[in-house]
Amino acid sequence: MLNDALGTGDGTRSAADQTHRIQEAIYDAIVEQRLPPGTKLSEAEVGAAFAVSRTITRRALHALAHAGIVTIERNRGAFVARPDPEEARQVFAARRLVEPDLTRSAARACTRADLARLRKHLDAEAAALKRDDRRTAIRLSGDFHLRIADISGNAVLARFLRDLTARTSLIVAIYGRSRASACGVDEHRELYEMLARHDEKGAPLAMLHHLDHIEADLDLGDAPDGAVDLAAILRGAAAPRD
Amino acid sequence: MLNDALGTGDGTRSAADQTHRIQEAIYDAIVEQRLPPGTKLSEAEVGAAFAVSRTITRRALHALAHAGIVTIERNRGAFVARPDPEEARQVFAARRLVEPDLTRSAARACTRADLARLRKHLDAEAAALKRDDRRTAIRLSGDFHLRIADISGNAVLARFLRDLTARTSLIVAIYGRSRASACGVDEHRELYEMLARHDEKGAPLAMLHHLDHIEADLDLGDAPDGAVDLAAILRGAAAPRD
DNA sequence: ATGCGGCTGATCGTATACAATCCATGCCTA
DNA sequence: TAGGCATGGATTGTATACGATCAGCCGCAT
Numbered sequence: 228m229l230n231d232a233l234g235t236g237d238g239t240r241s242a243a244d245q246t247h248r249i250q251e252a253i254y255d256a257i258v259e260q261r262l263p264p265g266t267k268l269s270e271a272e273v274g275a276a277f278a279v280s281r282t283i284t285r286r287a288l289h290a291l292a293h294a295g296i297v298t299i300e301r302n303r304g305a306f307v308a309r310p311d312p313e314e315a316r317q318v319f320a321a322r323r324l325v326e327p328d329l330t331r332s333a334a335r336a337c338t339r340a341d342l343a344r345l346r347k348h349l350d351a352e353a354a355a356l357k358r359d360d361r362r363t364a365i366r367l368s369g370d371f372h373l374r375i376a377d378i379s380g381n382a383v384l385a386r387f388l389r390d391l392t393a394r395t396s397l398i399v400a401i402y403g404r405s406r407a408s409a410c411g412v413d414e415h416r417e418l419y420e421m422l423a424r425h426d427e428k429g430a431p432l433a434m435l436h437h438l439d440h441i442e443a444d445l446d447l448g449d450a451p452d453g454a455v456d457l458a459a460i461l462r463g464a465a466a467p468r469d
Numbered sequence: 470m471l472n473d474a475l476g477t478g479d480g481t482r483s484a485a486d487q488t489h490r491i492q493e494a495i496y497d498a499i500v501e502q503r504l505p506p507g508t509k510l511s512e513a514e515v516g517a518a519f520a521v522s523r524t525i526t527r528r529a530l531h532a533l534a535h536a537g538i539v540t541i542e543r544n545r546g547a548f549v550a551r552p553d554p555e556e557a558r559q560v561f562a563a564r565r566l567v568e569p570d571l572t573r574s575a576a577r578a579c580t581r582a583d584l585a586r587l588r589k590h591l592d593a594e595a596a597a598l599k600r601d602d603r604r605t606a607i608r609l610s611g612d613f614h615l616r617i618a619d620i621s622g623n624a625v626l627a628r629f630l631r632d633l634t635a636r637t638s639l640i641v642a643i644y645g646r647s648r649a650s651a652c653g654v655d656e657h658r659e660l661y662e663m664l665a666r667h668d669e670k671g672a673p674l675a676m677l678h679h680l681d682h683i684e685a686d687l688d689l690g691d692a693p694d695g696a697v698d699l700a701a702i703l704r705g706a707a708a709p710r711d
Numbered sequence: 712a713t714g715c716g717g718c719t720g721a722t723c724g725t726a727t728a729c730a731a732t733c734c735a736t737g738c739c740t741a
Numbered sequence: 742t743a744g745g746c747a748t749g750g751a752t753t754g755t756a757t758a759c760g761a762t763c764a765g766c767c768g769c770a771t
Contacts, residue, residue: 244543270723280756286531293535295625301486302723302762317625324570324626383537383559384566387629512753522726544732544753724761731754
C-alpha cells in the first residue's frame with residue numbers, strides 16, 4: 228500500500244497502532260473518492276466503524292486535519308475537506324514546483340530495482356483500468372507520483388507530496404470535468420521511460436506537462452458548481468447574501 | 470506573532486483553544502532554541518507548566534510531531550526532535566526548492582503595505598541584535614522568511630515552510646558552527662531591497678544564496694558533536710560509550 | 712400565520728481513572 | 742564481584758465520565 232515508505236516517522240507500527248489504522252483507512256477512502264468532500268465524520272460513528280473509542284478516533288481525525296484533508300470545526304465536528312478554488316490552485320502550484328524537481332532527482336537516482344517496481348506498478352494501474360476498477364485505478368494513479376517521490380530520496384518532500392496528492396483527490400472530486408481517473412496511465416508510462424533513460428531534462432518536463440494536463444481537466448474559476456450551494460445547505464440553509 | 474497568518478485552518482481561535490496556546494509556546498521555545506534537541510517533553514510536566522490536563526498536552530505534542538519538530542516514541546514519550554544530517558540536508562533541499570519560488574511570487578505580489586511591514590520587521594530584527602537579545606533575533610530571523618512566504622500568497626507552501634523553518638532551528642542548534650543567529654540581517658535587507666524593486670530575477674537568486682550561506686555555516690557530515698552528550702545528560706548521565 | 716424564545720437531544724471538549732508498558736533499582740546467584 | 746532476574750515506581754495508552762456548546766423542535770405570543 229506504499230504507506231510503509233511514507234509513514235509518520237515511527238517504524239514500530241505492528242498491530243497496536245490503532246490510530247494509524249483508521250487514519251489510513253479514512254485516507255484511502257478519501258483518495259479513492261468513496262468519501263465525498265463535505266462528508267461529516269462523526270467521532271462516534273467513525274469510532275464504532277472501527278471498534279475503537281473516541282480517543283483514538285479523535286487523534287486520527289486531528290492528524291488528517293493537519294494533513295489538510297479533513298476540516299475540524301469547533302463544537303461541530305470533523306468533515307472531509309472541501310478545498311475552494313483558490314486552495315486548489317495553491318495545491319497545484321505547490322505540486323508544479325515540487326514534483327518536477329523530485330522527478331529529476333528520481334531520474335538520477337533510480338536503480339534497476341526501482342524501475343522494476345515502477346513497471347509492476349504501471350501494470351497494476353493498467354489492469355485496474357482494464358477491469359473498470361475505478362477506485363483502485365485512482366489510488367494507484369496517485370501512488371505512482373508518490374513512488375517517484377520515494378525514489379528521489381527526499382523523505383521530507385515526499386511526505387509533503389503525500390498530503391498534496393490526497394488533497395488533489397478531493398480537488399478532482401469537486402472540480403473534475405471528466406469522470407476519468409485522475410491521471411492517464413499513458414503519461415505515467417512515458418514518465419517511466421524517461422526515468423529508465425535517466426533523462427534528467429526530459430523527465431521533469433514530462434512531469435510538469437502531466438500536472439498541467441491534470442489541472443486542465445479541472446473547472447476552477449467559476450462557481451464550484453454544487454459546492455457553494457451545498458455549503459449553504461450544510462450550514463443551515465442561510466442564503467449567504469442574495 | 471505572525472501565526473495569525475499561518476493558522477491551522479480554523480479562524481475561531483479566541484481564547485478557548487488551549488491546545489493551540491501550548492502548541493505555539495512549545496513551538497516558539499524550540500524556534501528560539503530554549504528547548505534543545507532531544508529534550509524530553511513529559512506530558513505531566515508540560516501539562517503542569519500550562520495548567521492543563523494531559524489530554525490537551527497530548528494533542529499539542531502530537532500536532533508538533535506531525536510538523537516534524539517533536540518525536541514521539543511509543544511508551545517512551547515525546548522529545549524535541551533531533552534531526553540527523555540526512556534529514557537536515559533534505560530540509561535544506563526542500564527550502565532551496567520552495568523559497569526562491571516563493572520569493573519570486575512575493576517580488577511580484579508585494580504591495581506598499583507589505584513592504585512597510587517588512588521594513589518594520591527588519592528594524593525589529595536589527596534592534597534585537599543590537600541589544601543582544603539572541604532569542605528574539607533568532608525568532609524574528611525565521612519569521613522574516615515566513616513573512617515573505619505569506620506575501621507570496623500561497624498558503625499551502627507557506628504552511629509547509631513554517632514547519633521547515635522550525636526544523637531548521639533545530640538543525641542550526643545541533644550542527645551550527647558559529648554561535649551567531651541563524652541569518653544575518655544584512656542579507657535580509659538585501660532581499661527586502663530586491664522585493665521593493667519587484668526584481669523577479671534577483672530576489673529568488675538572493676534567497677537561494679542566503680539559504681546557501683545558512684547551510685554553509687553548518688557542520689553536517691561528521692558526528693553531531695555535542696548532540697550525543699546532551700542526550701546522555703538528559704537521559705540520566707549514563708555515559709553512552711566511553 | 713409567522714416570528715421568537717426556551718427546551719431537548721446530540722455532539723464535541725476536557726478531565727480523570729485505570730491498564731499496559733518501560734526503566735531502574737536492588738537482590739540473589741554463580 | 743559481575744551478571745541476571747524480579748520487583749517497584751513512573752510514564753504513557755486507552756477508555757470513559759461529565760460538562761459545555763450547538764442545532765433543531767415545539768409552543769407561545771403577536
